[in-house]
Amino acid sequence: TEVVLSSITDINVALQWIKSTFLYTRIQKNPTHYGIPEDMPLEMVEKKLLDLCVEALKDLDAAGLVCLTEDLVLNATDLGRIMARYYISFETMKRLKCIDSGIDSLKEVVEYVSACKEFADLRLRVTEKRVLNSLNKDKNRETLRYPLDGRIKTTEMKVNCLIQATLGSLPIAEMSLSQDAQKIFRNGVRLMRCLVDCLMIDGGFKLLSSALILSKCFKARLWENSKLIARQLDKIGVTMATALANAGMTTWSKIEEANPRLLELIVNRHPPFGSQVHDLVAALPRLELFCSQDGKVSDEDASVRLVVKLSNADQLHSARGSISAYHCSVLVVGDGDNKVLLRQRL
Secondary structure (H helix, E strand, C coil): CCCCCCCCCEHHHHHHHHHHHHHHHHHHHHHHHCCCCCCCCCCHHHHHHHHHHHHHHHHHHHEEEEEEEECCCCECCCCHHHHHCCCCCCCHHHHHHHHCCHHHHHHHHHHEEEEEEEEHHCCCCCCHHHHHHHHHHHCCCCCCCCCCCCCCCCCHHHHHHHHHHHCCCCCCCCHHHHHHHHHHHHHHHHHHHHHHHHHHHCCCCCHHHHHHHHHHHHHHCCCCCCCCCCHCCCCCCHHHHHHHHHHHHHHCHHHHHHHHHHHHHHHHHCCCHHHHHHHHHHCCCCCCEEEECCCCCCCCEEEEEEEEEEEEEEHCCCCCCCCCCCCEEEEEEEEECCCCCEEECC
16 A cells, blocks of 8 residues: 555665554564564664565565565556555455456355455354355345355355345344344455455456446345336335335336335324335436447458447436446456457546
8 A cells, every 4th residue: 555655666765664663663662572582682673674574575566466676666557546445454365366257157256255355264164064054055035146065064055045146135143143244244345345446447248247237236135137126216125125126126127117105104104204215216327328320330350439328417417316427337347268359446
């Protein structure tokens, strides 16, 4: 972070910065805790710190997060800026930037993210295994979208299970698991945004598409194909969203076309609740994609023109409540060889 902010520009500045931190004070008070002999002179302690600094910066340079010149001058890279922006640990950043190109499905991305260091402090408790295994596989109830093989035995499997259970709106009976799920999603939103930004620099089409979808799912806490679409609106929880879904209100267009009084009857609420739901749905962004072919087409080349239009831009700027006036979309175009032809934030 300090390199990105230009607070640290070379090795000497890095050492001076460390000397201004509490770490330097602690090393002087308790050097043995940091592997430094107690009777070591202060000059040698500073030399030890300098060696540690150089080693850490070389690790960052090898990972492509900073650029360390021969003169030991430091510059942040695009990946380093992404890491600082989302406050991602070094181990996780190395993992995200080296994601295997063979990973491209939504299931595989969930599994990959579940093993990140940000979730390492979670523990799989013996008392939680019964609930987790029931969420994973159960003939008498709805279970995970992508069931895990075998029984829940590791922290990674627990994280994966809680991610899928939350996105699938499955009830989590154990209070400790509910709290862990909240923590997972607080970190998961940052992780997915970081992964998307990394893939926007360099990534395959299928992997980037899956990462974008999962990032949206983390934000909405809902699978992209869920029928409980109304959960994304203010004041509508799982119970109301389930009632609307059971009544056939599974798309925004169906909710908007329905009579407000019918919506109130379905969820057992009084007016003007139905009208308020209509206002929220009307303020959602409506994107239109126009595609046309320009020029001549050969066996090797073709020119295609894409136009993305926000048809209700005026309504968005005046929207209130849970609907923000500012929205971001990503246009990704790929080919049959899994190559990204265009990646553009709109």
